[in-house]
Amino acid sequence: MIKNYVTEVCRGGFDAHTEVPESTENGHRMLLESPASVHETRVLDRTVLAPGVVLLGFHAPHLVSVTRPGQFVMAIPPGGERAATALGIYEAQGERASILFFVCGPRTRELAELREGDQLAVTGPLGNGFTFDAAKDVAIVAGGVGIASVLLVAQSLVQMGKRVRLFYGARSAHLLVERDRFAEEGCELICATDDGSLGHHGFITEALTRAKEKPDLILACGPSPMLRAASSIARELGVPAQLSLEETFACGVGGCWGCVVPLDRRSAQAPNFPPEGAGGGEVVMARICKEGPVFWAHELRW
Amino acid sequence: MVGTVDLSVRIGKLDLAYPTLMGSGCYGSGEEFAPFIDLALIGGVVLKSVTRAPRLGNPTPRLVQTPAGMLNAIGLQNPGIEWYLEHEVAKFASRTCKVIGSVAGFSVDDYAYVSQRLAARSEIHALEVNISCPNVGSEGETFACDPNLTARVVKAVRTTTDKTLIVKLSPNVTDIAGIAREAEAAGADALAVINTVRGMAIDVNTWKPRLGNVTGGLSGPAIRPVAVLAVYEVARAVKIPIVGQGGIETTTDALEFFLAGASAISIGTANFTDPRIPVRIADELREYLAAREIGSIREIIGKANIGLSGPFQYEGDEG
Numbered sequence: 001m002i003k004n005y006v007t008e009v010c011r012g013g014f015d016a017h018t019e020v021p022e023s024t025e026n027g028h029r030m031l032l033e034s035p036a037s038v039h040e041t042r043v044l045d046r047t048v049l050a051p052g053v054v055l056l057g058f059h060a061p062h063l064v065s066v067t068r069p070g071q072f073v074m075a076i077p078p079g080g081e082r083a084a085t086a087l088g089i090y091e092a093q094g095e096r097a098s099i100l101f102f103v104c105g106p107r108t109r110e111l112a113e114l115r116e117g118d119q120l121a122v123t124g125p126l127g128n129g130f131t132f133d134a135a136k137d138v139a140i141v142a143g144g145v146g147i148a149s150v151l152l153v154a155q156s157l158v159q160m161g162k163r164v165r166l167f168y169g170a171r172s173a174h175l176l177v178e179r180d181r182f183a184e185e186g187c188e189l190i191c192a193t194d195d196g197s198l199g200h201h202g203f204i205t206e207a208l209t210r211a212k213e214k215p216d217l218i219l220a221c222g223p224s225p226m227l228r229a230a231s232s233i234a235r236e237l238g239v240p241a242q243l244s245l246e247e248t249f250a251c252g253v254g255g256c257w258g259c260v261v262p263l264d265r266r267s268a269q270a271p272n273f274p275p276e277g278a279g280g281g282e283v284v285m286a287r288i289c290k291e292g293p294v295f296w297a298h299e300l301r302w
Numbered sequence: 303m304v305g306t307v308d309l310s311v312r313i314g315k316l317d318l319a320y321p322t323l324m325g326s327g328c329y330g331s332g333e334e335f336a337p338f339i340d341l342a343l344i345g346g347v348v349l350k351s352v353t354r355a356p357r358l359g360n361p362t363p364r365l366v367q368t369p370a371g372m373l374n375a376i377g378l379q380n381p382g383i384e385w386y387l388e389h390e391v392a393k394f395a396s397r398t399c400k401v402i403g404s405v406a407g408f409s410v411d412d413y414a415y416v417s418q419r420l421a422a423r424s425e426i427h428a429l430e431v432n433i434s435c436p437n438v439g440s441e442g443e444t445f446a447c448d449p450n451l452t453a454r455v456v457k458a459v460r461t462t463t464d465k466t467l468i469v470k471l472s473p474n475v476t477d478i479a480g481i482a483r484e485a486e487a488a489g490a491d492a493l494a495v496i497n498t499v500r501g502m503a504i505d506v507n508t509w510k511p512r513l514g515n516v517t518g519g520l521s522g523p524a525i526r527p528v529a530v531l532a533v534y535e536v537a538r539a540v541k542i543p544i545v546g547q548g549g550i551e552t553t554t555d556a557l558e559f560f561l562a563g564a565s566a567i568s569i570g571t572a573n574f575t576d577p578r579i580p581v582r583i584a585d586e587l588r589e590y591l592a593a594r595e596i597g598s599i600r601e602i603i604g605k606a607n608i609g610l611s612g613p614f615q616y617e618g619d620e621g
Contacts, residue, residue, distance in 0.1 A: 038338045076576045123337075248363060250328075250365050251334070253338070256329075256376070256574070257376050260359065260364065261362070272381070272389070273380070275381060275382070285359055
């Protein structure tokens with residue numbers, strides 16, 4: 001049996017304020033006191049949304065009460081000898097939270113085999129979250145499994161009375177899972193598929209470029225090439241964008257410095273070292289799991 | 303009986319309530335894992351290595367999954383000793399476990415300087431001397447691969463502090479026992495055996511190395527038998543205690559290391575699997591010892607029964 005010690009996927013989210021955060025005096029933000037813990041849960045429901053795409057609901061009232069849109073959990077399958085997997089928190093309401101994932105390796109396969117009543121330990125919520133208070137017209141861009149990290153933020157935005165357009169791309173129509181759900185939640189849907197089976201035939205970022213009305217905030221979660229494209233579109237439109245980055249994690253809690261991304265030193269999210277003038281110049285390495293996974297696109301130096 | 307089993311061990315002058323350390327570079331400063339585990343139930347945390355000058359670390363990707371383990375090449379990203387002393391070290395005072403600083407460098411003088419600065423702080427209970435980082439070019443591991451350099455670094459660091467010095471050895475050598483003897487003679491109080499095993503992985507679609515640093519250090523159960531052997535060989539070569547490490551995930555794994563000669567164990571990669579593992583191992587060690595009516599973990603250190611199982615020789619074989 002092949003075990004995994006680093007994550008197969010990482011999906012994250014953003015924090016809840018709107019302006020690009022002001023840098024503090026030394027140019028760095030203090031990390032918030034972590035509300036995270038280990039949650040011993042049981043699987044409440046399991047739905048196969050498409051071949052290899054699974055939605056797992058579990059009983060975790062405490063997790064629900066402290067989760068912000070865009071955060072993730074590390075899911076530890078029972079037995080404890082297999083590695084944890086970082087997964088965006090899809091739903092969080094009442095006593096039930098859920099994760100939505102594509103089976104892409106041995107661990108996600110193991111998670112996919114869990115059934116109602118099975119034990120599932122998760123650590124979380126982890127990472128920061130999306131920042132969205134001041135926006136009025138938000139474009140959410142989701143590619144493939146990136147959809148797992150954007151439902152909570154879409155719900156919050158709709159509740160706050162904002163316009164939410166979901167630009168949602170996947171390889172094929174059947175992999176555009178949960179699109180009816182987002183419509184029911186009050187999102188306007190624009191879809192794209194690689195094979196042309198639904199919506200725009202091509203990349204979802206092309207559909208974003210063609211959108212007639214300019215959003216005032218872009219939130220994106222998906223594969224790195226999509227995030228880079230969303231980032232350059234945002235720059236051309238002059239619209240701020242937040243990207244929930246994808247990277248291999250080991251610890252998921254900021255302990256190993258394996259999942260870093262080059263970030264502008266002036267970013268409020270930049271870790272405070274190396275100190276200015278002592279190496280790295282204007283760029284520092286930030287942990288995607290801890291300082292992120294959500295970063296302002298214009299502050300990334302990747 | 304389970305409640306009375308004694309898991310405490312002594313490493314040099316360092317008393318550990320539990321024989322479990324958290325491996326350097328895997329556990330941040332302990333704070334990162336505090337939401338998930340009671341740090342009072344582990345022996346101590348070995349901090350991430352600090353160098354004289356700040357380091358940005360290696361390019362990404364820094365992590366790769368491999369069969370039964372993982373490769374990492376972080377590259378000693380750290381803020382440098384001055385910033386570290388000013389902004390970080392004071393926070394360690396509130397840790398409910400022992401705090402072991404980790405020192406890395408690129409010259410004998412580097413090691414001595416950083417050790418002296420770090421060991422002077424009361425928040426730091428002991429020092430690990432990381433002479434075996436495989437991820438900073440050829441320089442980092444050179445010290446652990448050369449008996450003379452090992453001796454020079456350890457001697458230099460020894461003059462800077464009376465606190466317990468744990469010297470972390472590399473498995474990427476021909477004769478680890480010989481290096482261990484040099485470290486002991488130079489004044490090491492204990493040895494950490496082993497650091498990661500050098501490795502490499504290549505993406506067959508892009509033909510590029512899968513690590514930004516090209517090579518990395520292999521950890522996880524893939525290296526456990528290598529580590530058990532290294533502990534066994536080092537234990538026969540020196541009298542100072544050994545902190546055994548390399549792919550420990552379960553109580554059974556931990557016991558192998560104690561039996562091979564380790565006085566304590568260190569857990570690294572397994573914490574990425576489940577942060578509760580160190581406490582589970584301590585609980586289960588108590589059960590294992592209680593079931594055999596053994597009062598202390600110290601009674602099993604180095605007790606692997608080797609004597610009766612030497613290589614079998616056929617009658618008439620020569621040599």
